[in-house]
Amino acid sequence: MARIEHVEILMVDLPPAVERVDAIQAFVSQETPLVRITDSEGAEGVGYAYTIGTGGPAIMSLLERTLAPRLIGREAEEIEAIWRDLLFATHATAVGAITSLALAAIDTALWDLRCRRAGLPLWRMAGGAQPSVPLYTTEGGWLHLPAEALAEDAAEMKARGFSGAKLKIGKPSIAEDRARLAGVRAAVGEDFRLMVDANQAFDLAEAMRRADMLAEARVDWFEEPMPADNVGAHARLARHSRVPIAVGESMYSQAQFKDYLEQGAASIVQADVARIGGITPWLKVAHMAEGFNVSICPHFLMELHVSLVCAVPNAPLLEYIPQLDAITTSRLDIRDGRAHPPEAPGLGIAWDWSEIRARIVPGTHHNFGEGGTHATHGHGHRAEA
Template identity: 65%
Template sequence: MALIERVELLMVDLKPKVKRVDAIQSFVSQETPIVRIYDADGTVGTGYSYTIGTGGHAVMSLLERTLAPALIGREAYDVEKIWRDLLFLTHATSVGAITSIALAAIDTALWDLKARKLGLPLHKLAGGAQDAIPLYTTEGGWLHLELEALVEDAVTAKARGFSGCKLKIGRPLHEDVARISAVRDAVGPGFEIFTDANQAFTVDEAIRRARAYEVLDIGWLEEPLPADDIAGHTRLVGHTSIPVAIGESIYSHLHFREYLERHACSIVQVDVGRIGGITPWLKVAHLAECFNVTVAPHFLMELHVSLCAAVPNARWVEYIPQLDSITSQGMTIHDGKAVPSDAPGLGIAWDFDAIEGLTVDGSRSSVS
């Protein structure tokens, strides 16, 4: 047992390696808050979260002014208690994206610290349910790409042993159908094709499009509607045989409960960086298991590989390289599957020299 003595904060801004465009936005910047928590024994836990280009400085201010000071003198092993105390401390701004992103950076650091002190990898500490998770790729399916590029990327992914790919949708319906059809013709029936609308449709439009997509045997229809339209999702699920995936834009575990209770989704895509950390991520995953629903988390593959391996109902890891420029070793892939690290902690090999060089001016602070 050792008390928390110091918290270091900084933020790096990572530029995507490829152009990323979906039905509602372009992803041009990844602000990445990083938290390092030091305990009295000298153990250090490192955590992080992310934005897609806005709000990072607000997250850092909340961390520096409110959350990090509340950690000093706390027992680092009390991860659940700390998470709940910090959630209550910020109740006036919860549920909200800025608060959840800030909480995620702290909570992941606490889990990393605990795992390092115990000498355990995260996937064992959090459950130890699976050894490897199938991968699907998103990086070659962006909406701005021409049809030939979509086909080439899907064929390459299949050759690498991946089990599926994701295509962004939101072009005119006949174009979406043509793009999905071309990929299906190229990869054959044994390769999953997922689609992602990024909340672009109305309910009626989603129902119409789902009818057209059904004959193409797609694996799921992701974020077809705004994330707060649970009734709309319930209506859509009742009108299509396509699994409906939700979760990347949900910031509270309680909202997942509402989706599951109302049978408004078929796939849960809980994102550890947006839900508030590992602590609530595990709650959502186990809740989904109780409803016999699969988990296929959004983004953050370097962290989600360990969390997916921790629970029995995780089916997919989304392949989008995110941390290559600030890590010394990437995620292990074997036969098209993501394999969690057996190193103590989160399993992320941080390159702190690289992080130092990419730290955003004015974002560094220390609380003790």
């Protein structure tokens, strides 16, 4: 083992390659906090999180003023202890997205460091359950797109070997959502999976009405039908619906998933490694879901989730939405519609540091501990002007 000697934090802003609109919001930009940790033997690990356009400065402030300084001198292998100590240090602001996203950037860096030191890829280090996973696409299913575009994209992805497509729903009338689904189904046939995502747009009564329509459309799951904090409503909907209910991207702790599983309120959980606080809690949710015979199909972050879904036995699908192409030289390994996890030690993400440094949001770049190249300022840490 080796102690943490240096921590670097920064944030870049990545506009999405395509317009992304759902029933309640638009994906404005991907603020991407990055954390690079170096131990006393010179080994490094890099982790990250993301937003959809707001909150990034708050995450960076929490990292700068509260979390990153606490890492210096800690044993890097004691990931569980570090995660719990940092959570306790922020317990007055948890559970919530800002804290979880900050924790995730650190936790994923520590796992990257651990795997690199061991010479193992993350998917093997975290379990090694399956060597590849089928893909489904969301990138061509956004709500603002015309029905013809939805059908064309789904047919193209089927031709590429993908297992399914996810479409955003939440048009003002059920008839319009029904027509859009029918057009896609006609284009891809019955042997292609279709999932839908309402992004928490409905109340219980409307979710029940849409669920009946979705069953007729032979949909594989109904994602985020209502606000995620209403567990009881989801339990009622799950008892009513012939379509499996999927939730999780808007949940930020293991305990929230426990409540859903205990009440039978979801058939698929969609824990997001960034929003739940990192790899450490993500694996706990995945194995807890396995105990309830429930699948985990994570939200976003395919470049990282590909390794996690291959680490556990109850992850049947991976969502395809490219997010890091602008700042990495690695790409998702796709063969015949299946994603294969990286075999390189660590997360397997090859960061393009020249591009990253060209995109740093001013005021977000700071260094802590030994080995930095910038002068020490205020809070006992090194900061780049």
